[in-house]
Amino acid sequence: MTELSDVYIVGAGETKFGELWERSLRELAVEAGLRAVENAGVYSRDVQVLYGSNSLAGIINGQENIGALLSDFSGIAENNIPAIRIEASTASGGAAVRQAYLAVKSGEYDLVMVGGVEKMTDVFGTELIDLTSSVLDREWEAFFGATPAALAAISARKYMADFNVEKDALAMMSVNDHANASKNPDAQYKNKITLEQALNSVAVAEPLNMMDCSPVGDGAAAVLVASENYVKKHKLEGVKILSSADAQDYLALHSRKSLYTLDSAKVASRKALEGAKIKIDDVSFAEIHDSYSIYGLMELEDLGFAQKGKAKDLVYEDIKLNGRIPINPSGGLKAKGNPLGATGVGQFVEAYRQLKGKAGERQVKDSKYAMLHNMGGTGSMSVVHIVGGE
Amino acid sequence: MTELSDVYIVGAGETKFGELWERSLRELAVEAGLRAVENAGVYSRDVQVLYGSNSLAGIINGQENIGALLSDFSGIAENNIPAIRIEASTASGGAAVRQAYLAVKSGEYDLVMVGGVEKMTDVFGTELIDLTSSVLDREWEAFFGATPAALAAISARKYMADFNVEKDALAMMSVNDHANASKNPDAQYKNKITLEQALNSVAVAEPLNMMDCSPVGDGAAAVLVASENYVKKHKLEGVKILSSADAQDYLALHSRKSLYTLDSAKVASRKALEGAKIKIDDVSFAEIHDSYSIYGLMELEDLGFAQKGKAKDLVYEDIKLNGRIPINPSGGLKAKGNPLGATGVGQFVEAYRQLKGKAGERQVKDSKYAMLHNMGGTGSMSVVHIVGGE
Numbered sequence: 001m002t003e004l005s006d007v008y009i010v011g012a013g014e015t016k017f018g019e020l021w022e023r024s025l026r027e028l029a030v031e032a033g034l035r036a037v038e039n040a041g042v043y044s045r046d047v048q049v050l051y052g053s054n055s056l057a058g059i060i061n062g063q064e065n066i067g068a069l070l071s072d073f074s075g076i077a078e079n080n081i082p083a084i085r086i087e088a089s090t091a092s093g094g095a096a097v098r099q100a101y102l103a104v105k106s107g108e109y110d111l112v113m114v115g116g117v118e119k120m121t122d123v124f125g126t127e128l129i130d131l132t133s134s135v136l137d138r139e140w141e142a143f144f145g146a147t148p149a150a151l152a153a154i155s156a157r158k159y160m161a162d163f164n165v166e167k168d169a170l171a172m173m174s175v176n177d178h179a180n181a182s183k184n185p186d187a188q189y190k191n192k193i194t195l196e197q198a199l200n201s202v203a204v205a206e207p208l209n210m211m212d213c214s215p216v217g218d219g220a221a222a223v224l225v226a227s228e229n230y231v232k233k234h235k236l237e238g239v240k241i242l243s244s245a246d247a248q249d250y251l252a253l254h255s256r257k258s259l260y261t262l263d264s265a266k267v268a269s270r271k272a273l274e275g276a277k278i279k280i281d282d283v284s285f286a287e288i289h290d291s292y293s294i295y296g297l298m299e300l301e302d303l304g305f306a307q308k309g310k311a312k313d314l315v316y317e318d319i320k321l322n323g324r325i326p327i328n329p330s331g332g333l334k335a336k337g338n339p340l341g342a343t344g345v346g347q348f349v350e351a352y353r354q355l356k357g358k359a360g361e362r363q364v365k366d367s368k369y370a371m372l373h374n375m376g377g378t379g380s381m382s383v384v385h386i387v388g389g390e
Numbered sequence: 391m392t393e394l395s396d397v398y399i400v401g402a403g404e405t406k407f408g409e410l411w412e413r414s415l416r417e418l419a420v421e422a423g424l425r426a427v428e429n430a431g432v433y434s435r436d437v438q439v440l441y442g443s444n445s446l447a448g449i450i451n452g453q454e455n456i457g458a459l460l461s462d463f464s465g466i467a468e469n470n471i472p473a474i475r476i477e478a479s480t481a482s483g484g485a486a487v488r489q490a491y492l493a494v495k496s497g498e499y500d501l502v503m504v505g506g507v508e509k510m511t512d513v514f515g516t517e518l519i520d521l522t523s524s525v526l527d528r529e530w531e532a533f534f535g536a537t538p539a540a541l542a543a544i545s546a547r548k549y550m551a552d553f554n555v556e557k558d559a560l561a562m563m564s565v566n567d568h569a570n571a572s573k574n575p576d577a578q579y580k581n582k583i584t585l586e587q588a589l590n591s592v593a594v595a596e597p598l599n600m601m602d603c604s605p606v607g608d609g610a611a612a613v614l615v616a617s618e619n620y621v622k623k624h625k626l627e628g629v630k631i632l633s634s635a636d637a638q639d640y641l642a643l644h645s646r647k648s649l650y651t652l653d654s655a656k657v658a659s660r661k662a663l664e665g666a667k668i669k670i671d672d673v674s675f676a677e678i679h680d681s682y683s684i685y686g687l688m689e690l691e692d693l694g695f696a697q698k699g700k701a702k703d704l705v706y707e708d709i710k711l712n713g714r715i716p717i718n719p720s721g722g723l724k725a726k727g728n729p730l731g732a733t734g735v736g737q738f739v740e741a742y743r744q745l746k747g748k749a750g751e752r753q754v755k756d757s758k759y760a761m762l763h764n765m766g767g768t769g770s771m772s773v774v775h776i777v778g779g780e
Contacts, residue, residue, distance in 0.1 A: 064445060084478050246474075380462070
């Protein structure tokens with residue numbers, strides 16, 4: 001008889017997110033991993049398995065077998081420590097932390113590294129758009145010219161029409177992200193933007209313009225996940241993963257029941273809240289997957305913070321850093337950045353820092369429970385974790 | 391207090407392996423999954439999570455987000471059942487089964503689907519060689535022209551020189567694979583070959599010729615992994631996964647301690663045998679990862695069946711279907727085929743059929759314990775499972 005272990009985050013680290021022309025995939029990953037190890041104050045030789053999160057290194061960098069790459073260049077291959085890559089498109093990071101969570105629960109591991117990395121700036125323009133479209137349904141969406149931005153625009157048009165939502169509301173998601181990112185040294189963009197600037201930027205896929213779209217970027221993030229035994233033995237002060245949940249929806253947008261309802265987010269959020277035994281109102285702050293501003297609004301609703309069509313009531317005041325429910329204190333996907341495989345792991349880095357009271361200027365006051373939402377593609381998968389609670 | 395569950399395979403299915411020009415990636419995956427469900431006699435709606443094994447669909451088929459694709463087209467996305475892709479290059483299949491094993495052990499799941507698929511014949515020639523080289527170290531191996539076959543040839547030359555091994559011994563691995571595959575309806579090649587034919591085929595990377603190299607192919611394989619509770623409740627007769635182990639080595643061949651010793655196989659085999667509480671002599675048969683004939687010999691040694699340099703003593707008689715230690719009753723990677731993401735899962739399909747006494751003409755007599763070895767790239771990772779024992 002063995003009791004299923006509680007699971008803790010005991011260390012976190014990340015690189016700066018941005019256009020890091022001079023840094024390679026492996027270099028970024030190793031930097032994030034070492035920062036996490038240093039932050040945790042553990043020995044890297046104690047790491048028993050590594051889960052690597054990456055979305056597109058195969059097609060962008062010609063490098064598959066990412067697990068082996070990370071194990072080798074982080075030095076743990078020397079001790080034959082296995083490393084497995086987890087891919088769930090843009091939800092790879094959350095999915096990788098979830099595998100680490102299950103691995104610790106299984107009783108086989110006491111200390112697990114999760115490392116997420118993406119190196120996107122080696123390609124650009126239409127080539128990059130085609131490559132990022134590989135997270136869509138290639139045969140039934142991308143082949144016919146659909147891109148992630150175009151599909152987000154379709155959802156936005158229908159949403160705005162059905163709920164009488166003005167473009168201002170979408171833009172406010174980005175204004176909030178930039179305001180928060182201005183206080184995050186790791187963020188890709190540290191400039192604040194005004195509502196007017198957001199509304200007047202160049203069109204990408206109308207009604208979405210550049211300030212509605214998360215940027216292309218490079219970066220890496222890592223967290224160390226540990227069992228209760230390990231935490232006690234080494235007298236660490238971890239942040240507890242209270243619950244972990246994931247849910248799927250159809251891959252192609254045209255197969256979904258609704259163009260603006262993210263069933264994957266609804267189901268994963270409900271399961272995560274149940275698992276953590278808390279209510280949505282108990283959440284102190286959330287990091288949500290606003291790869292496009294419209295998704296920010298849809299997620300506020302489907303995660304449970306607002307009724308469908310009503311997120312517009314939250315985006316002007318409530319989501320601010322000192323508001324009723326701070327959203328994306330890190331700066332979110334729009335301004336902290338969205339290096340795909342690193343994005344979801346980076347959410348844990350932010351939550352760890354916030355819950356330890358070490359988020360500096362962007363510290364959310366009296367925070368107890370963080371909700372972290374990482375989403376694949378246009379909503380094919382959502383992974384939701386609740387952390388904190390001590 | 392919850393007891394960690396034992397883990398069983400309760401169903402298995404696969405497509406034929408081969409050049410399946412008219413079949414798509416998703417079609418192959420769904421066929422294998424449905425066969426596994428039918429074979430198990432369970433409801434597909436009972437599946438709680440799907441682990442998808444795939445190596446190269448991003449770069450070959452332009453399709454990442456494989457988990458979502460499989461969840462959607464197998465019908466389980468309808469119930470929001472999550473699906474995650476596991477990638478460990480050519481060891482993805484074994485790694486995916488291991489994640490399923492951990493997921494059941496964690497107590498969160500009772501019935502898990504593992505599906506492996508690869509669709510390789512959509513590209514060919516130098517393009518395919520370049521794409522498959524993405525499982526090597528792109529910057530330090532593939533960029534300089536190293537290919538999987540070239541690196542296997544380097545190991546072969548050094549091995550043959552140091553241990554005075556003739557080319558015949560390598561060729562016998564392939565002769566054995568073809569002999570067994572001739573009895574496997576799912577195999578890519580059902581023709582027997584003679585030692586002479588194997589020795590006289592066209593050169594690929596000397597001393598390796600075409601009959602030393604596993605073929606390019608398409609295919610899918612699936613297994614259902616279940617908890618003890620589920621097995622008892624539904625009165626299923628599963629095959630037990632007695633142990634599951636993985637181990638890493640350096641990614642690049644030039645970083646390894648030896649050109650012909652697979653440390654990943656040594657460590658994973660030792661851990662798997664310890665976990666199953668058996669000795670190597672207890673193993674009834676093994677499926678090993680002979681993507682190149684030379685790896686077959688190296689693996690026989692590093693998994694523990696022979697001393698280093700002595701596998702040549704086994705390849706003429708002992709490894710035959712009715713020999714002392716039957717190797718690759720399925721036909722192995724050379725003749726059953728090697729559709730990368732499906733290969734490791736296919737080993738479980740074979741083991742399940744063998745241990746249930748349903749392997750037809752190629753049935754290994756009185757088999758109790760099967761060892762399954764799936765390897766990444768040139769040995770960067772090995773996953774070893776021991777199944778059976780009832």
